[in-house]
Amino acid sequence: MGQVLEWLGNIIIIIGLVFMLLGVIGIFRFKDYYARVLVSAKVDTVGFITVLIGLMLKQGFNFFSAKVLIAVVFFVITNPIGTHAVTRSAFLSGYRIKKER
Amino acid sequence: MTFDTVVLIIVTILALFGLSRAFIGPTIWDRLLGFSLFSSKVIVAAILIGQVINRTYMIDVAIIYGVLGFVGTILIARFIERRGDV
Numbered sequence: 001m002g003q004v005l006e007w008l009g010n011i012i013i014i015i016g017l018v019f020m021l022l023g024v025i026g027i028f029r030f031k032d033y034y035a036r037v038l039v040s041a042k043v044d045t046v047g048f049i050t051v052l053i054g055l056m057l058k059q060g061f062n063f064f065s066a067k068v069l070i071a072v073v074f075f076v077i078t079n080p081i082g083t084h085a086v087t088r089s090a091f092l093s094g095y096r097i098k099k100e101r
Numbered sequence: 102m103t104f105d106t107v108v109l110i111i112v113t114i115l116a117l118f119g120l121s122r123a124f125i126g127p128t129i130w131d132r133l134l135g136f137s138l139f140s141s142k143v144i145v146a147a148i149l150i151g152q153v154i155n156r157t158y159m160i161d162v163a164i165i166y167g168v169l170g171f172v173g174t175i176l177i178a179r180f181i182e183r184r185g186d187v
Contacts, residue, residue: 037134
């Protein structure tokens, strides 16, 4: 049973690393700020949650995974708020998308 | 070299690529976005270090880094939004 949970955790961690890699590729691939912030707000949060859930599966039910759960809940609350604040600052300061021609 | 060490090295490389957006970003909001990306990768790396050395105090380090990065991002964004008046 422990071996199965460890392999399952490893697979979930690899899936989360793929999400993180897509986020880092997307932040270089897109040409506009509002397209880049879309990547950073969603894909990065999904990668964070997935990697840490895999780590909690590997670790089992103990004090370590309880603290990891606290870190995950905190990050899920704060990262969209931070991204929203930065984007609101960009919009209110007058940054607009340039028209394609 | 175990699986967790390999994951830690990959996350560190991704954090360096995220930080490079903070250096080359055309606008100031791109730099803030790169800093936010780097901060989240550093939190994951700290928790992975705690898994490798099998101690729980590294998660406290990760949570405190997250709090400081969040407060810094919010305050810099408000500072730019109100043009120098927090």
